[in-house]
Amino acid sequence: MNLDFEPERFRRLLSQASEQVLSLYASLPRRRVTHASSPRAVAEPFAGSLPETGMEPETVLRDFIPAIFEHSTLNISPRFFAYIMSGGSQVGILADLLCAGLNVNSAKWHLASAAAEVERTTVRWLGEFIGYRSGAGGALVSGGSEANLYCLRVARDVQAPGVREHGLAGGRALTLYASTETHSCVTKSVEMLGLGSKHLRRVPVGADFRVDVARLEQEVRRDVEAGLTPFCIIGNAGTVNSGAVDDLVALADVAERHGLWFHVDGAYGAAAARVDGARELFRGLERADSVALDPHKWMQVPFEAGCALVRDWDSLRHAFTYSAAYLRARSDNEERWDWMGHTFQLSRAFRALKVWMQLQVYGSRKLQAVIADNLQLMRQLGDEVDAARDFERLAPVTLSILCFRYVPATGRTWDEASLDRLNARLLEECERRGQFFITGTSLGGRTVLRACLVNHRTTQAETRGLLAHLRALGEELVASWERVA
Ligand SMILES: Cc1ncc(COP(=O)(O)O)c(C=O)c1O
Structure with missing residues (x-):
């Protein structure tokens, strides 16, 4: 029928x-944002x-x-500053329509040969976009979480030959190292790979929220002495809380000294790696053995689009090529490239189309200009917070995340617990009113307002508007508290 x-x-x-x-x-x-x-x-x-x-x-x-x-909730709105979510793009809308229209399965070359080539080119372009090593392999996946999982899977297989067949039982525990600011998807990945979350060493950060590299190396040494098998260091290129970028050069050095895989979670930040005003922060990224990148964040591609980049195609193929009589995979055939030999899925959407069209239509310069613009807007907002009597900045504005809090300029002193309660109420009230949307986090045990900008539609009108709105809400809340008190 x-x-x-x-x-x-x-x-x-x-x-x-x-x-x-x-x-x-x-x-x-x-429209309201929420x-x-x-x-x-x-x-x-x-x-x-x-x-x-x-x-x-x-x-x-x-x-x-x-x-x-x-x-x-309209993350497409220029007044959206929550989490790390872009506004998407109209090119992406067109691409998704075309993709659904064609409905190809991009797992095998003979089912979707043009899609296979578009994805290969897209992976190469994404590597170039962030200045990653040439000849890198990679695959498009659902997002940053899956990209991290893929990279860690490859890391495990390369560093611990035999684990694939024999599993981890009976062997020495494999340990990995990352800062306490590392995204929860890394813990999830570690658990999914059967490594055990207690073997993910959470290394403390300094006042700038970057990992303490000396401490990390100490932990590696201690584990070796204890008879464990360190295999991977994870660097953050833009933490989810505050946008901190670890010292990637120092981490690459430690990884090299100890023969460990060096993975970088650049889901949020890596897109800024070749943008003026930020590129210095990312020195060392090119030395990573793998990088997780998220085109659906700062590159404005609509959900879902993540990318796992690895230092060479062979490492990816080693992890994902399986033979089954009916499939006849040809993942290393340069001319007939089967994506199923590089990925988990056997039925794969042509998600490369929207990433490829995004780069094809806007070009890297325009997309990098969006990032540069976001960086500048948030640094300016950081300056405005610094200059204000009633706001306090709580972390450096490294990329486009501003962590701050409202501290009423009322004359009376506010203790930490009251400030936490007030700022938590401010977040709730902001979401309830729906004119702007920001979310919070906790830094050093304090409740923080966290504004993140990865949206090409946002201008200074909205960043200034956000601060004015929060101030007005803060004043209202304080007035009503004082009436009650
Ligand atoms: C640093 C970092 N890594 C990984 C992720 C997970 O990415 P996704 O939400 O695309 O799965 C995020 C999401 O915000 C992130 O900020």
Whole structure:
């Protein structure tokens, strides 16, 4: 039974969906960033039972899509400063439509030969975009978490031959080293690889939130003496909390001295590695054996698009090539490149199209200019916080994350616990009002307002607006506290 619509009707449906996207973008300036509905109101339109006979697509578009738009937090908005989420791009919207239209499986060359070549080129371009070593291998994956998992899988297999076949049981524990600021997906990856999270050594950071390299090397030595097998050092190129970039040169040196794999989590920051005003921070990145990169963050590609880069193709192939009679993989055939031999999935979306189109249309210069712009805006905002009497900066603005807190200029002294409570309330109130959205974190035990900018639509109007908004909310909260007190 053919499910296709008549061509004219399909054209009208495409146009109805396009109009909905267009009006979403046209209404961005008026829209709240977060929504104000209760969980029950969000759930209500979707609570129906399994449709047996279905519904007209025009009705689904008309009756459900507005509710989905209405009840979504708009990271596409220029007033979104939460987590590390980009605004996506209109080129990405086109690419996703085309990709769904073609619906190829990019796992095998003979199923998607153009897609295979587009992805190979995309991996090469991404390596160049961040100044990584030439000849690197890589694969597009769902995001930074998966990219880290892939890289650590390759690291484990290269550094501990035999583990693939025999597992870890009975052998010496494999240990890895990363700062306490390292993203939780590294712990998840370590657990998924069967390495055991207690073998991930969490090394303290200094006041600048960069890993203490001397301490890290001490831990490596101690583990060797204890009969364990250190195998990997993980450097951060842009931590999720504050954007700190570890001393990658020093970490590469330690890795070299001890014969360890050097992995860099650049999911957030690596995209800035060749941007003026930031490139110095990333010296040493080119020495990494693997890098996790996230085009769906600072490169403005819509979700999902991550990239695992490794020093050579063979290491990736070694981890992922399996033979099965019916598959006849040719992952090392230069002319007929089978992606299934480089990745976990056997059914793979053509996600390279949106990354490739992004680079093809905007070019590296424009995308790097977006990053440079974001860096400058957030450094300026950091200066404004420094100059203000009622805000306090709590970490250096290394990249585009500003960690700060509201400290009322009321004359009375605020103890740490009250400031924590006040700033936590400020975050809740900001999310509830929905004009701007920022999230918080904790640094040195203190509750922190954390504003992160990886969005090409944001200008100084919004960064200034954010500070003014937080100040107004802070004053309101303090006034109501004082009334109660
Ligand atoms: C440093 C770092 N690594 C890894 C990740 C995980 O990436 P993703 O959310 O794309 O899985 C993030 C996400 O913010 C991150 O900031």
